[in-house]
Amino acid sequence: MNEYTDHLEKILTDCGYAALLGENPDRPKLESIKSEADIALRLQGIVNNRSSSWQARFMASEFLYRYVDMTLHSQCDRASLQDSYFQALRHNYTGNGVDWGFGKGPNDIGILGLMVVDWGKDVEAFRFGLDDERLLTMNFFGRTPAYFRPPYRVKDFSALILGRAHGLVVDLTGSPEDRDRAIASLAGSFL
Numbered sequence: 097m098n099e100y101t102d103h104l105e106k107i108l109t110d111c112g113y114a115a116l117l118g119e120n121p122d123r124p125k126l127e128s129i130k131s132e133a134d135i136a137l138r139l140q141g142i143v144n145n146r147s148s149s150w151q152a153r154f155m156a157s158e159f160l161y162r163y164v165d166m167t168l169h170s171q172c173d174r175a176s177l178q179d180s181y182f183q184a185l186r187h188n189y190t191g192n193g194v195d196w197g198f199g200k201g202p203n204d205i206g207i208l209g210l211m212v213v214d215w216g217k218d219v220e221a222f223r224f225g226l227d228d229e230r231l232l233t234m235n236f237f238g239r240t241p242a243y244f245r246p247p248y249r250v251k252d253f254s255a256l257i258l259g260r261a262h263g264l265v266v267d268l269t270g271s272p273e274d275r276d277r278a279i280a281s282l283a284g285s286f287l
Contacts, residue, residue: 104139105156108156212257231247251276252275
């Protein structure tokens with residue numbers, strides 16, 4: 097790593113998801129980062145550097161894809177990057193589970209869930225989430241939808257993403273107990 101890349105990692109992680117990639121990003125900060133020299137290659141370097149923190153890799157990946165060069169993103173080390181995405185889910189790094197799923201319906205995939213699903217079946221890191229009971233905050237912009245049946249846990253989002261990535265139908269409607277039965281069935285299909 098060089099000084100410029102270390103500096104970029106720090107900027108990305110200090111700003112965080114909400115400020116750069118959230119619903120109302122800090123436009124001046126976003127434009128400042130986009131205008132840095134060799135930004136695409138530096139972001140790709142962070143994404144592909146397995147010794148960078150999961151936060152830096154996640155932020156660099158999303159920033160590269162959304163704001164700089166989505167074609168370069170397809171050349172990234174997705175096999176190791178999937179763990180950064182799983183950690184972002186697990187630690188509720190975005191602050192809103194809707195970024196991952198359940199925003200528009202009980203089986204809806206959010207913007208981050210879609211990113212992972214697009215990688216295909218190679219999302220093994222999310223299997224670790226099938227028994228993770230950690231709660232994720234869900235913020236809806238407007239009225240809370242009728243299908244919303246909290247609590248939503250890491251395991252609910254992991255099942256949604258894994259099911260979709262593998263082309264499996266997983267019924268995640270209903271109560272947490274109903275979802276637990278569907279998750280157990282999904283987990284059994286991976287044995």
